[in-house]
Amino acid sequence: MKSGGSAKMKDVAELAGVSIKTVSRVLNNEPHVQDKLRRKVKEAVERLNYVPSQSARSLRGNRSYDINLISHSRNSPYINSIQFGAVIACQKLGYQLSISLFEELNGKPIDAIRAAFEALMLHRKPDAVMLVAPYAGNEKIDYVLQELGIPVVRIGPVDISHRGVLVEIDDHKASIELTQHLIGLGHKRVGFVRGIEDQRATHVRYSGFCVAMDAAGLSVEESLVRKGEFDFESGFEAGEYFIGLEAPPTAVFCSNDDMAAGVVSACTVSGVKVPEEMSVVGFDDADVATRMRPLLTTIRQPLDELGALAVRELIAQLNTNGKAEPKRIVLGHEFIERDTTAPSPVD
Structure with a gap:
């Protein structure tokens, strides 16, 4: 039995004691798989260090198994933290996270925004895009995504919560x-x-x-x-x-x-x-x-968890119906008291 990244789906099926079809359904995060079987498949995947072939899956359907994160800056700590969580989640679910840098998209006319996303879909063909601030709340970008039929997950806070998946804190x-x-x-x-x-x-x-x-x-x-x-x-x-x-x-x-x-x-x-x-x-x-x-x-x-949860929810919906239905998820925040606050020096 193979390991070290060279294992195949049939090896996972053999170790888990299930059919290849069941392995495929678990890897694609499809519903209606018994929890017991799902656990067996995931344990086998981890033991064999199995990595699904994205190119092979793409050839079998119209999906790229790619989620594209749209970044407005090459040095944003906020986006970098979200990106880390999204990458890890994609890897676990057999997807890849690609990055596109669209600087100053907020100030561009809608034709330029449309051209940017048309080029993205032509060359990268992602299954969906991930938007964070400031692009997550841009109405022109939202209009273009609807027009082109591109599924989207947003990380808030934004007003556009009625289309696609939105993950945020309060x-x-x-x-x-x-x-x-x-x-x-x-x-x-x-x-x-x-x-x-x-x-x-x-x-x-x-x-x-x-x-x-x-x-x-x-x-x-x-x-x-x-x-x-x-x-x-x-x-x-x-x-x-x-x-x-x-x-x-x-x-x-x-x-x-x-x-x-x-x-x-x-x-x-x-x-x-x-x-x-x-x-x-x-x-x-x-x-x-x-x-x-x-x-x-x-x-x-929890920026890394915001990115990870956004990916997990998006992929689950893509695997169920091929699109991202409206859904808002609110994660908890934490107050962190350190050294920059003290009682007022003035009564």
Whole structure:
């Protein structure tokens, strides 16, 4: 019996004591297979290190067994974390994850967007595409995907939840929780750094912040709300602005971790102590949150699991009916308290 990646489907069937057809149904994640048989097949696959041949499966049907992740940036930590989970899930299910880099697609006319996806389908022929922010919520991209009949899975938060699979956390609830943490430490004047304005996460997180402040009887001062770009540079600029105010906020809520790192860096350069003089929180629990000093208090999104679950749900639907039916899945988040928050220095 073969192993080490050279095993064939018949070897898996022999070891599991089932038919080749049953092995095929399990590998394709098809329904109506007894749990006992499914376990046997998966155990045999792991023991033999069996890897399904995508080219052979493609020749037997009209599917490529490829899911294409559309990226807007070549260096996005957010997308990279999601991509890792998606790759692992694809490998386990006999698919491959391919990556297409479409930079600045948000600002292009619909004809250019259509041309980009037509070229993708011509050359790559993916079974479906995966969209993350900012493209996950782009209405023109959504229109083109419908027009071309391309199944899609989105990772939120986005408003387009009525078509295809959507996997997300509750950003609004998480933002309330993060703001309540600052309020509980006695902070009354809290600054807020928004993200990119065409991304729903910017608005949902700000809404949660405002709800929590209002519930505590605290006002959101317009002068303490700054625009950001979800990057370190805009966070640094916001930090410099807050520090330069006659009465700086005692805490700052940043819409992601990169901007929070920028605010903390601006404080360091200016001699403002974090968290003794100014508390700072972020969102996402990206790598920078544990690489910066002090360590960042933030909300952890299970980014790798978001990517993995998106792939698993999408493949299950493709194997059942060949398309992605509307479905919204909400995963839990985690509040992570580290070293950038402390009681307010002002009563």
